[in-house]
Amino acid sequence: MKHAYAPIPWYGSDCRLGLHVDFHASANDVELGAVDVDALESQLRCMNLDFVQIDSKGGGGFTSYYAKTPGATVCPVLKGDLVKAWRLATRRVGLPLHAHWIAMSDGLANQQHPDWRRVDEKGATDSERLCYRSPFVDACMIPQLLELIGDWEIDGIWVDGEAWHMLPCWCPNCLAAWKEAAGETPAPSTPADAAWSRWVMFHRSGFDDYVNRYADAIHARFPNCRICDNWSLTLSQPGAPHLHVDFISSDDAAPYGVENIRHEARFVSTRGLPWDFMQWLFYGNRVMHDPTQPQTVRPLEQIQQAAAYVLALGGNHQIYEQPARRDGGLIDWRVDRIAAINCWCRQRVDLCRDAEPWEDVAVLNSEHHHERHATGANLLWSFDMNALRGAVSAVLARHRGVDIVDEWALLPRLDRFAVLIVPEQEDVSDDLVSAVKAWVHNGGRLLLSGAGAPERWGAEFLGVEPGAIAAAATWHVPAGDGRVPLWSKTWRLAAVTKACGLGVLSRNDDLLRSQTPHPAATIHTVGKGVVAWLPCDAFAFYERSRYALIREFLGGVLDTLGGRRDLRIRAPLAVEPILRRRADAHVIHLINRSGGFGTGPSDSAVEQIPPVGPIEIELALSACPDAVHAAWEGGALTWSWTPAATGGTALIRLDRLQIHEAIVVKA
Numbered sequence: 001m002k003h004a005y006a007p008i009p010w011y012g013s014d015c016r017l018g019l020h021v022d023f024h025a026s027a028n029d030v031e032l033g034a035v036d037v038d039a040l041e042s043q044l045r046c047m048n049l050d051f052v053q054i055d056s057k058g059g060g061g062f063t064s065y066y067a068k069t070p071g072a073t074v075c076p077v078l079k080g081d082l083v084k085a086w087r088l089a090t091r092r093v094g095l096p097l098h099a100h101w102i103a104m105s106d107g108l109a110n111q112q113h114p115d116w117r118r119v120d121e122k123g124a125t126d127s128e129r130l131c132y133r134s135p136f137v138d139a140c141m142i143p144q145l146l147e148l149i150g151d152w153e154i155d156g157i158w159v160d161g162e163a164w165h166m167l168p169c170w171c172p173n174c175l176a177a178w179k180e181a182a183g184e185t186p187a188p189s190t191p192a193d194a195a196w197s198r199w200v201m202f203h204r205s206g207f208d209d210y211v212n213r214y215a216d217a218i219h220a221r222f223p224n225c226r227i228c229d230n231w232s233l234t235l236s237q238p239g240a241p242h243l244h245v246d247f248i249s250s251d252d253a254a255p256y257g258v259e260n261i262r263h264e265a266r267f268v269s270t271r272g273l274p275w276d277f278m279q280w281l282f283y284g285n286r287v288m289h290d291p292t293q294p295q296t297v298r299p300l301e302q303i304q305q306a307a308a309y310v311l312a313l314g315g316n317h318q319i320y321e322q323p324a325r326r327d328g329g330l331i332d333w334r335v336d337r338i339a340a341i342n343c344w345c346r347q348r349v350d351l352c353r354d355a356e357p358w359e360d361v362a363v364l365n366s367e368h369h370h371e372r373h374a375t376g377a378n379l380l381w382s383f384d385m386n387a388l389r390g391a392v393s394a395v396l397a398r399h400r401g402v403d404i405v406d407e408w409a410l411l412p413r414l415d416r417f418a419v420l421i422v423p424e425q426e427d428v429s430d431d432l433v434s435a436v437k438a439w440v441h442n443g444g445r446l447l448l449s450g451a452g453a454p455e456r457w458g459a460e461f462l463g464v465e466p467g468a469i470a471a472a473a474t475w476h477v478p479a480g481d482g483r484v485p486l487w488s489k490t491w492r493l494a495a496v497t498k499a500c501g502l503g504v505l506s507r508n509d510d511l512l513r514s515q516t517p518h519p520a521a522t523i524h525t526v527g528k529g530v531v532a533w534l535p536c537d538a539f540a541f542y543e544r545s546r547y548a549l550i551r552e553f554l555g556g557v558l559d560t561l562g563g564r565r566d567l568r569i570r571a572p573l574a575v576e577p578i579l580r581r582r583a584d585a586h587v588i589h590l591i592n593r594s595g596g597f598g599t600g601p602s603d604s605a606v607e608q609i610p611p612v613g614p615i616e617i618e619l620a621l622s623a624c625p626d627a628v629h630a631a632w633e634g635g636a637l638t639w640s641w642t643p644a645a646t647g648g649t650a651l652i653r654l655d656r657l658q659i660h661e662a663i664v665v666k667a
């Protein structure tokens, strides 16, 4: 996958562990910048870091350095230059330094320039968000950043308050640009409007132009300054990565375990750019900013569990800290915790770096579908990802490797995957449909879901007579030894023609008395390949319900689909694999995603993760491996080799998995 923009290379594959610190300076700060550089240097050394990001301007709009550019407002009670202090300390330790800089959510610029504000659909101005088409970018952002980068030789800029916080804007500039793009189509005002998705994507595209504008201006003056726009190019922004940024990063504030990271990392790792994931060191139970749930540090195991996904998939891992002490230094006991996290991560980075994907199942995150299905106003979050998430979870429950790919990432390497799942995405591109059909004819295994699949893919390709569309309803499907209810927004009451039905729909779980002739799923051989179809929103339902019997139903369809299986893992449900290849080895990462102690509604933390096992792995290889070992956790591993006519199978048994182990099979 090639990028139109050539990103500035990352610092190297050794540079993996980061620390992000911000303060969001306010007029009430009385000691900001008074940090002792010697003490800070010692804290940085203790944490064993590779790169650092420090506050330079927060949501309040005050800079925490002595900005001189007209329009910048230095924190009025600043006691010393915070950026200078951190630059001095990071220089001594030999670490790259990035600056955290809030752009579109700059509260002071918003107050000072009401005419720069975003305008809502009723014409009211937004006191939290600027318009990305306002003069802010040229008048404030670019000159201030050029000064900051030049004065302190900043290595990178991490721009925040961006797409994750932005909403469409109805200001005169935006409406004029819309008229130029959309002609006489009026700007929509609600998601119910037929043009809503186009309106949201118009703003996303305009926002991307703004990102490229500031990125180009910085790169023109400082060609080695790496730029990141927080959350841009992540899971909810599929499509060719056209931004002129040099790395992808996002901060996870979610006050629960690994749900976000297990999806985000599987997608961002396919973007062809350096990437990191930033875990908040702290959380409030279930919510982010509730004063009755004051924030505390996350359990160490919870951070390790999530970091495992990042490291295994080749990403960099950052910890976000916002210390209660306000001088710009860090709190020692929390520094010790970060050091412990990094020590755990550091054991893993050697094996994780320079590894390549080992493709098994691809779950599509189609940009063409996505762009036509905005359900709300936010430029990042207004998209229903339930079907995609449900598909990933269902496949992982079968202990198979999963990558989440958009069409841009999938098409050049479709042949490398054994299975492709298109979960409830009916508006995929014509190019994708024709490429995937050809791939199926040549042996690919395709799993489609959704009532609209016959129209998009052709009833003949599915081997069915599509039948009527039924509106929102519950039907029962076969699962394991019984049946399970499945609610879907739309159903297809189909009949098989050349396909085989995999069970039938029934009105309740008494099959004998309530069965219908309509298949619960179908499977059809096409050339050398196979296509299976679930005629409903099965994956979205699984994401919402997580019913064990739905998992059985979906897993059964996946198993029936067949296809190339070099690897089979038998393990407890909590074990998720990530499959990677190195020049001399297959690496099977195993992550224990158990929640540990507590199952009540207040138990959002992950702690005391119980070990799980045993785990049995069958790996077909062309020759007996030289060695097989478990890299980190010390569980007992045994293995044997069974030769076959060509090659053979390694049978590997690991007795226990604590949080994150890697089975290394050396050729």
Ligand SMILES: [Zn+2]
Pocket (backbone or CB within 6 Å): 118, 119, 131, 132, 133, 134, 169, 170, 171, 172, 173, 174, 175
């Ligand atoms: Zn606007």
